[in-house]
Amino acid sequence: MTGRMRGFQTRAIHAGQEPDPSTGATIVPVYQTATYTQEAIGENRGYVYARSGNPTRTALEHCLASLEGGRFGLAYGSGMAAITGAMALVGAGEHVVVADDLYGGSHRLFTSVLNRYDVRFTYVDATDPDEVAKVVRPETRIVWIESPTNPMLRLVDISACAEIAAHAGAVLVVDNTFATPFLQNPLALGAHVVVHSTTKYVGGHSDVIGGAIVVDDEGLADKLRFHRNATGGIPGPWDAWLVLRGAKTLAVRMREHEKNASQLAAFLRTQRGVARVHYPGFPDHPGHAIAARQMRGFGGIVTIDLAGGEAAARELCRKTRIFSLGESLGGVESLIGYPWTMSHAAFSDEEKLRKGITKATIRLSVGLEDAEDLCDDLARAIAASGD
Ligand SMILES: Cc1ncc(COP(=O)(O)O)c(C=O)c1O
Helix, strand or coil: CHHHCCCHHHHHHHCCCCCCCCCCCCCCCCCCCCECCCCECCECCCCCECCCCCHHHHHHHHHHHHHHCCCEEEEECCHHHHHHHHHHHCCCCCEEEEECCCCHHHHHHHHHCHHHHCCEEEEECCCCHHHHHHHCCCCEEEEEEECCCCCCCCCCCHHHHHHHHHHCCCEEEEECCCCHHHHCCHHHHCCCEEEEECCCCCCCCCCCCCEEEEECCHHHHHHHHHHHHHHCCCCCHHHHHHHHHHHHCHHHHHHHHHHHHHHHHHHHCCCCCEEEEECCCCCCCCCHHHHHHHCCCCCCEEEEEECCHHHHHHHHHHHCCCCEECCCCCCCCCEEECCCCCCCCCCCHHHHHHHCCCCCEEEEECCCCCHHHHHHHHHHHHHHCCC
16 A cells, blocks of 8 residues: 555555554554563564554554655654654764754753763854854764744755765754644755654644654664664653544644644734744745745744733733643644743743844744634734733
8 A cells, every 4th residue: 555655645644554453443553562472482473562662653653754755763752752862873972063043952952961971062053054064073973953943933954954964974853843744854855864743743732742753764763763772762652643643634734724824924914013923934034935945835833023022922921812821832722932931941041042032032833723713812912912
């Protein structure tokens, strides 16, 4: 069946998801087991212990690999576990180039955990690939980027960074959480490793924490699998099942997220209380041309700066009724977040300001409610927040 599955939705619903061999169950079962009965010593059916392998997880891994266009998928217990797993590709004394506009948790892992293992990091503005080229060195093993970035939605040229990484003998890792495989396939653009927090759009319902890596290179897959088995950052079977169920509707949801986000972004531009609207779908967004080239849409996140500064931003977070104030993004429900103290708390004030995050910045994860209701909710809350 796999060979005939070309379309994204067909792969999301069927890749890795053959009827269960023992019962014919159409939906992949939750294999809630820690171990597997062996026929004899050394004779088994491919599964021996659930940290090393679980059929529910295998189904998810095949599905995600297919959606990202790589041969090997690995599921993890969280996005951060996947990011930690990808960092197994670098060792003591080696060097990582990191795009400075990245998720706060990744920044915390790199600066407060991995630095203790003598991994060296250089932060760079990767929206200019020349800056990346300037800082790679012989011991560089990884170039690490996100695109679009969180929360300012800057675009990084994936092909250009892949070329620089490959030329330096390093791998390009792309955190593709914001774009999702529906809108962007970094491997097809030359990247070597794709990382996801499947907690977000892939899971899609804010009911599970998960992560994933997809690669096409078997050597990389072997290293990552060895490290995950040694360190244990796997998802349980229920969580793998929830992410797999979410993935089936990713395409349908992403189209609607994008429709709502573009409508809301245009609406917010008309609001007096909003000083700036960041959305890559605007033709005058600085990264629009790159987004149009390397993505198949502009995504479901809109970031705004409020004209009334910090006080207005804090009030807005209190006053919305449909947008819930919460960490995370990518669920069917709309979320409002305050990056200064929430998602990007791990950065110093100077670092946040350098990225363009101010005390007036608000991140909106636009959900699947009716767009008119979302516009009304924000218009009312902005007006009540003292523009
Ligand atoms: C871009 C990005 N990468 C990684 C993560 C970490 O994922 P998790 O919370 O599933 O560990 C997040 C979480 O917000 C994220 O936004």
